[in-house]
Amino acid sequence: MRPFNQIERLERAEALDKPAAIVRDTVQRVLSDRRIKDALHGVWLGHPVHPVIVQITLGSFMSASLIDLVGGNRRSSTALIATGLALTPPTVAAGWADWSTSNPDQQRVGLVHAATNVVAVSCYAAALTRRARGRSGRLLSLAGAAISSIGATLGGHLAYHQALGANHADRVRDLGPRDWQTLGRVADLPERSPVRCDAGDVPVFVLRRGLDVTVLADRCPHLAAPLSEGEVVGTDGDTCVVCPWHGSQFRLDDGAVVHGPATAAVPRFETRIRNGEVEARLAPGS
Ligand code: FES
Structure with missing residues (x-):
């Protein structure tokens, strides 16, 4: 043995x-x-x-x-x-x-x-x-x-x-699409309520605020919880998503960690709207 x-x-x-x-x-x-x-x-x-x-x-x-x-x-x-x-x-x-x-x-x-x-x-x-x-x-x-x-x-x-302390979102930087991927119609996205979509093979967190759409990896760097099941809150003047498992908070603008236990940022995606469709790709340097 x-x-x-x-x-x-x-x-x-x-x-x-x-x-x-x-x-x-x-x-x-x-x-x-x-x-x-x-x-x-x-x-x-x-x-x-x-x-x-x-x-x-x-x-x-x-x-x-x-x-x-x-x-x-x-x-x-x-x-x-x-x-x-x-x-x-x-x-x-x-x-x-x-x-x-x-x-x-x-x-x-x-x-x-x-x-x-x-x-x-x-x-x-x-x-x-x-x-x-x-x-x-x-x-x-x-x-x-x-x-x-x-x-x-x-x-x-x-x-x-057991990967305690590892960055569970790190592989998204390798797997995330470098070319634009269609996520769905902007009109179908609920206002200020996150949903999960797929950008190529990578699940992503999508939040619409008016015509502004934020896309992050749907994977908490701490222990891989789905951030699309988290709550959106305002913290210190920033809008953040709170991880549903252990409460890490990530700034929506850039995916940065505001509160732990996570210590690594969530990979962020660039977005654009074309013909009413939301498109996203991994942000350069994310
Ligand atoms: S999995 Fe997100 S804070 Fe633990």
Whole structure:
């Protein structure tokens, strides 16, 4: 049996749903301020924050353990453990923010990923405490590395196998039509109520406001929800569509992210009206 089959089993472990719901409610209560949550998701960065910061945190811990393994300089290893521990709170906060707006199968794996990392970080904290008392803490440092590796494997599974944090609208840039596609008669489109059409092979979100027609990919970059089922709202003077699944908001003018959890923009289409028909094609540079 492939070892990763065990992780796939974890995705289906419904016994984890109850503790996941308790943790999710707590995280959502603590992170109720939308600006903080957007910052933790990485809306400002245009990329999820957690995988960026975790490289430094985990890299510090692993480097410390490697030094301890080969009997290297204790002061260097101690400084690296202290760096990892100092970076743990923002790493954890960004991870929880992403986790709290993920799908149930992702939350099951994410919960075990988090629990594993709690044990690993506790080992490193205990190693540091022992060193402060003049002891080596070497075994605790090595245990931390072993447990961190399991946590990192689960994190990798979440990112690469379950695509949490990936841009789910990215392929539209390859698949979207470069030549004009007819979507239908403008008179048949409801006013200010989004509908789903097809631009070639690509499903698109279409919104008519008077004679102005907005066309975006009908795929939320966060986890691929159909944006045509979302609500159109006014936010900070812009008209936005709210994703029906986790509430990301995208500006209709250019598809930019206004609020997360999404961090990537929705691909935008150019439009024109000819003989009463709406035509669209992927906007250059979208
Ligand atoms: S699918 Fe999660 S915000 Fe759209």
